[in-house]
Amino acid sequence: MQNRIGFDNEKYLKMQSENIRQRIAQFGGKLYLEFGGKLFDDYHAARVLPGFQPDSKVKMLLEMKEEAEVLLVISADDIERSKRRGDLGITYDEDALRLIDAFREIGLYVSSVVITHYQGQNAAELFQKRLETLGIRTCRHYIIPNYPADIPLIVSDAGYGKNDYVETSRSLIVVTAPGPGSGKMAVCLSQLYHEHKRGVSAGYAKFETFPIWNLPLKHPVNLAYEAATADLNDVNMIDPYHLEAYHVTAVNYNRDVEVFPVLNAILERIRGAGNTPYHSPTDMGVNLVGDCIIDDEVCCAASRQEIIRRWYAAACALRQGLGTQEEMRKIETIMRSAGITTDERPTVAAALKRAEETGEPAMAIQLCDGRIITGKTSSLLGAASACLLNALKALGDISRRTRLISPNIIEPIQHLKVEHLGGHNPRLHTDETLEALSICAVTNPMAEVAMEQLSALRGAEAHASVILSRVDESLFHKLGVNVTCEPRYQVTKLYHKS
Numbered sequence: 001m002q003n004r005i006g007f008d009n010e011k012y013l014k015m016q017s018e019n020i021r022q023r024i025a026q027f028g029g030k031l032y033l034e035f036g037g038k039l040f041d042d043y044h045a046a047r048v049l050p051g052f053q054p055d056s057k058v059k060m061l062l063e064m065k066e067e068a069e070v071l072l073v074i075s076a077d078d079i080e081r082s083k084r085r086g087d088l089g090i091t092y093d094e095d096a097l098r099l100i101d102a103f104r105e106i107g108l109y110v111s112s113v114v115i116t117h118y119q120g121q122n123a124a125e126l127f128q129k130r131l132e133t134l135g136i137r138t139c140r141h142y143i144i145p146n147y148p149a150d151i152p153l154i155v156s157d158a159g160y161g162k163n164d165y166v167e168t169s170r171s172l173i174v175v176t177a178p179g180p181g182s183g184k185m186a187v188c189l190s191q192l193y194h195e196h197k198r199g200v201s202a203g204y205a206k207f208e209t210f211p212i213w214n215l216p217l218k219h220p221v222n223l224a225y226e227a228a229t230a231d232l233n234d235v236n237m238i239d240p241y242h243l244e245a246y247h248v249t250a251v252n253y254n255r256d257v258e259v260f261p262v263l264n265a266i267l268e269r270i271r272g273a274g275n276t277p278y279h280s281p282t283d284m285g286v287n288l289v290g291d292c293i294i295d296d297e298v299c300c301a302a303s304r305q306e307i308i309r310r311w312y313a314a315a316c317a318l319r320q321g322l323g324t325q326e327e328m329r330k331i332e333t334i335m336r337s338a339g340i341t342t343d344e345r346p347t348v349a350a351a352l353k354r355a356e357e358t359g360e361p362a363m364a365i366q367l368c369d370g371r372i373i374t375g376k377t378s379s380l381l382g383a384a385s386a387c388l389l390n391a392l393k394a395l396g397d398i399s400r401r402t403r404l405i406s407p408n409i410i411e412p413i414q415h416l417k418v419e420h421l422g423g424h425n426p427r428l429h430t431d432e433t434l435e436a437l438s439i440c441a442v443t444n445p446m447a448e449v450a451m452e453q454l455s456a457l458r459g460a461e462a463h464a465s466v467i468l469s470r471v472d473e474s475l476f477h478k479l480g481v482n483v484t485c486e487p488r489y490q491v492t493k494l495y496h497k498s
Contacts, residue, residue: 005050005294006302009056012289016288019288031203032175033172033175033205036206037210039099040058045210047306048221050298069172073182077121078092096178111168111173112138114140141164141190160190160193166191173191234253240257241280256281345463350364351464355376363465380414382425382427384464395457404446431472458480464485
C-alpha cells in the first residue's frame with residue numbers, strides 16, 4: 001500500500017483557493033486568515049494523506065499571490081527563551097528570518113513582523129532592532145491583563161487599541177508564525193478592532209489542516225493529529241456549537257471550542273451586537289482537506305503508521321529527558337483505542353531480529369516497493385550507514401557483496417575523526433558515508449549508480465534498534481525516510497555525543 005495515493009492534491013489546490021476567495025468576498029473584500037501548522041513543509045499532512053505535497057499550502061497561496069500578503073507573528077517570550085523548532089533545530093527568531101527569505105524567494109509579499117506578548121524583553125528588543133536594520137517593518141503587541149476573560153478591556157483602547165496597528169494593503173492577509181502559541185489569533189482580532197475604528201470592513205477565518213472537521217472523531221487521520229500534539233495536550237472533540245446550530249456532527253479540538261464563546265463575544269463587540277458571522281468554531285475554518293481524500297483505506301493505514309512513529313518519538317524523547325510520561329501515556333491511550341500495536345511496523349521486528357543475531361545495533365529500511373533491507377554494525381560503518389548502503393544497492397540492483405566504498409577511503413576518515421578531531425567512535429556516520437560514496441563515484445561506476453538511487457528512498461520507512469545520533473537522524477530526514485528508534489542507547493553512558 002506504500003505506493004498508493006489517498007489524496008488528490010490538484011483538486012485540493014483548486015478547491016481551497018476558491019473557498020478562501022469566497023470568504024474574502026463574504027467580508028467585503030478583506031480577510032485576516034490565521035494559518036495553523038506549517039506552511040512550507042507540512043510533512044505530517046504528507047505522511048497521513050499520501051498524495052498531499054508538503055508545500056501544498058504555499059502552492060495554494062501562490063495561486064492568490066497578487067491578492068495576498070504575509071504577517072509573521074513571533075512571541076517575545078519565545079525569543080527571550082530561545083525556543084527552538086524541534087524539526088529544524090533552530091530558534092524561532094532564526095526561523096522567522098528563514099521564513100521571510102522563503103516567502104520572498106517564491107514571490108509572496110511579507111509586509112510586517114509582529115512581536116507579541118511584548119513586555120520589555122531585552123532579546124525581543126534586540127531582535128526588533130535587527131529586523132528594522134534589515135528593512136523589515138516590525139510592530140509590537142502587548143500583554144492584556146486577564147486575557148481573554150475581560151472582554152470590555154480587551155475590546156478597548158486600553159486593550160487591542162494599545163497594540164501597534166499593522167498597515168496592510170491587500171485583500172488576503174496571511175497570519176502565520178514559526179510555531180504554536182505565538183498569538184496569531186490575537187493579532188487577527190486586534191487588527192479587526194483597528195480596521196473597524198478606521199471604517200474598514202474586514203473579517204477573520206482560520207486555516208487549520210487538522211483535525212479534519214468532516215471526518216469521524218476517531219478516524220485514524222484525526223487520531224494521528226491528536227498523537228502529534230500530545231505534548232500540547234490537545235484533544236479532538238465534537239463541536240457542540242456546530243451540532244446545536246446545524247444538527248451536523250463536526251470535529252474540532254478543545255482549545256478552539258473552549259475559546260469560541262470569548263472569540264464570538266469579541267467579534268460581536270467589534271462588529272456590533274448580533275453581527276457575528278459565525279455560529280461555531282467549525283464555521284471559522286476554511287479547510288477542505290477532507291473533501292479531497294480519494295482513498296480512505298490508504299489514509300487510514302498511513303495514519304496508523306504515523307501514530308506508531310509518534311509513540312517511538314515520545315518514548316525516545318522521554319529516554320533523553322526531553323519528553324514526559326503524560327505525552328507517552330496519551331499516545332498509548334490513542335493506540336489502544338484504535339487497536340494499534342508496534343507490530344504493524346515491519347521494520348521494527350526486522351531491526352530487532354538483526355540486532356539479536358549480531359549482538360550489535362542494527363537497522364532496517366522498508367523500501368517503497370515493500371522490500372525490507374537490514375544493516376549491521378561493523379568496524380567500518382555504523383548500522384545506519386550500513387543499512388543505507390545496502391538499501392542503495394537494492395534499489396540499484398547491485399549485488400550486496402559489491403564493495404562500493406574502498407577501505408582506503410574509509411580508513412583516512414576514521415583516522416581524522418579519532419586522532420585529529422578527538423572522536424571516540426571511528427565508524428562512519430551516514431553523512432560521512434555518503435561523502436565517501438560520492439568520492440568513489442568518480443572512479444567506480446557502481447558507486448555512481450548507488451548515488452543515483454538516493455531520491456528513491458523518499459517515503460521509505462526505517463527503524464533502528466538504538467537511538468540514532470542527531471547526524472544520522474537529520475540525514476534520513478533530509479532524504480525523506482521516516483525513521484524511528486528503540487528508546488535505548490547503544491552504550492550505558494550518562495553523556496551521549498550527537
